[in-house]
Amino acid sequence: MDVVKHVTLIALISSLFRKETPFCYIDTHAGTGYYDLLSASATKTKEYVGGIEKIIHAEHVPALVQRYLECVHHINNRLSSANYAALHYYPGSPMIARHFARPHDRIIACELQPEDCRELKNTFAGDTQVAIHHLDGFLGLKAFLPPHERRGLVLIDPPYEDPDEFSRIAKSLPIALKRWETGIYGIWYPIKEKRQVERFYRSIRQTLSQPILIIELTIYPDLPSHLNGCGMAIINPPWQFEQTMQPVLSWLWKTLAIDQQGGYKAYLLK
Numbered sequence: 001m002d003v004v005k006h007v008t009l010i011a012l013i014s015s016l017f018r019k020e021t022p023f024c025y026i027d028t029h030a031g032t033g034y035y036d037l038l039s040a041s042a043t044k045t046k047e048y049v050g051g052i053e054k055i056i057h058a059e060h061v062p063a064l065v066q067r068y069l070e071c072v073h074h075i076n077n078r079l080s081s082a083n084y085a086a087l088h089y090y091p092g093s094p095m096i097a098r099h100f101a102r103p104h105d106r107i108i109a110c111e112l113q114p115e116d117c118r119e120l121k122n123t124f125a126g127d128t129q130v131a132i133h134h135l136d137g138f139l140g141l142k143a144f145l146p147p148h149e150r151r152g153l154v155l156i157d158p159p160y161e162d163p164d165e166f167s168r169i170a171k172s173l174p175i176a177l178k179r180w181e182t183g184i185y186g187i188w189y190p191i192k193e194k195r196q197v198e199r200f201y202r203s204i205r206q207t208l209s210q211p212i213l214i215i216e217l218t219i220y221p222d223l224p225s226h227l228n229g230c231g232m233a234i235i236n237p238p239w240q241f242e243q244t245m246q247p248v249l250s251w252l253w254k255t256l257a258i259d260q261q262g263g264y265k266a267y268l269l270k
């Protein structure tokens with residue numbers, strides 16, 4: 001599911017390169033920056049086997065996914081002291097954004113979990129383009145919007161451990177958009193219960209006047225209480241973003257789906 005999130009993130013950041021003027025990237029739930037695929041927890045769940053590993057071994061890779069793979073390999077080689085044949089590290093959203101940021105772009109990242117935040121601060125120690133805050137990401141929306149660049153992207157990627165996470169996001173968005181109505185916002189979510197996701201769509205459609213593009217990719221049919229796939233709601237999507245993502249989603253679905261189950265969509269929310 002991280003592959004879909006991070007490929008979409010790269011597509012969104014790439015759209016900001018259409019203008020030379022600087023942008024600000026705000027990551028409300030940033031994580032630790034990168035993940036050790038050889039750690040006890042990663043080797044136990046082996047989530048990467050159904051994600052990045054499938055992508056690495058796939059053929060006819062679209063240009064956008066190639067950029068993603070180059071980024072993963074670049075960061076992996078930089079972090080890895082040994083010459084691993086297999087992947088050792090997987091970069092998270094702030095590192096991916098940092099990889100693509102130009103010298104005049106800026107990154108703000110919030111992380112609430114103290115240890116994760118410490119790790120994140122260590123990752124970016126001495127980097128003047130990145131500001132890390134030990135802060136609730138939803139408070140970060142109030143604190144950092146609008147950025148002085150008036151161009152950029154907000155990624156909202158909470159852990160969804162709290163059953164109220166969807167409603168917390170839906171309540172925060174009108175406040176954020178009131179502060180910065182032209183920003184691009186990408187909200188990632190798991191697709192477990194179809195009804196829960198549809199309730200979220202209705203709620204954001206009712207409260208926001210901006211265009212909202214929905215991207216969904218599922219690798220299982222609609223199994224109840226099961227992680228069937230993930231989605232991203234993109235508020236103020238870049239020009240022709242739907243057309244950019246359709247062929248990429250098609251390729252990702254063919255590569256990631258289990259026995260060709262599930263499917264993919266990209267459409268404007270009405």
Ligand SMILES: C[S@@+](CC[C@H](N)C(=O)[O-])C[C@H]1O[C@@H](n2cnc3c(N)ncnc32)[C@H](O)[C@@H]1O
Pocket residue numbers: 005027028029030031032033091092093094110111112113116135136137138157158159
């Ligand atoms: C899904 S992970 C983020 C992954 C990251 N965005 C990436 O793509 O690599 C969610 C993170 O949010 C943190 N978190 C949980 N609640 C938070 C909150 N209210 N504000 C900021 N961070 C929070 C968790 O500690 C966790 O590291």
